[in-house]
Amino acid sequence: MRITILGSAAGGGFPQWNCNCRQCAGVRSGALRARARTQSSIFVQGEAGCDGVLFNASPDILEQIRSNPTLQPKRAIRDTAIAGVLLMDGQIDHATGLFMLRERGSPLPLWCTDPVHEDLTTGNPVLNVLGHYCGVARRRIEPDGSPFEIPGAAHLRLRAFALASKAAPYSPHREQPTPGDNIGVLIADTRSGRSAFYAPGLGEITPALFDVMSGADAVLVDGTFWTDDEMIALGLSKKTARDIGHLPQSGPGGMIEWLDRLPARTRRCLIHINNTNPILDEDSAQRAELARHGIVPCEDGMTLEL
């Protein structure tokens, strides 16, 4: 299978439009050695040239499609390689791009859990609005690990797992976590048997989830924050990383400790990186620490062949 990283930043992207923090200002001016990044999304194909699955529809989807011609084959006057869209949650950074796909000639095949479907038909009724354009052919994801396939996306088999993270602020269950608000997906290539685990929003790793991660050849997991109090320390928020459903990388019980316990062969990648996270600065001590642990921060346009 081929995984194309369309967007590796968290909500807001990097640099964020209104942010003058050291990193956003630095990447804008060129003073910081860092790459700009669009918002959180991947495209997965059974092999290069096949139609595939779009995981999340970011607000940057049009720019992402322009930068990655594999999503736009030229087989007909109107064409796309997106066989279906699968949502990891109902947040703005993962669902707003659905509006941009409205010119389709047929209803958009959309895979999401019941809680996400509820969010996107009530609190933020994107799917109702799309009903006035191409419409949506919604397929239910059960976040219980049962296998499913997406018609048109050859050689891929998926399994979704409910994660402890957070629903969007407009969700009816923002403060009553519901299984399926956020999912992680194990993506397997049915021919090679190789697999990747993708979870851009991951607040807590349970032993059962760690077993799933341990069986994957690659993990692409929540890289939002380095420290739990990152936004508080910068005076940008009163909430910790864990408060908003993101496990920080550093510290006891943090993502680095978990990734250290994976089998040596597992590729370890961080995705959904917030603009405040010091790992974006290629010259930072934190970036060097990741390298010492064999952890790679995803970049837009990067591909993984598994």
Ligand code: MLT
């Ligand atoms: C999150 O992942 O916590 C959200 O996407 C944040 C946001 O988009 O505002």
Ligand code: MN
């Ligand atoms: Mn997000």
Ligand code: ZN
């Ligand atoms: Zn910033």
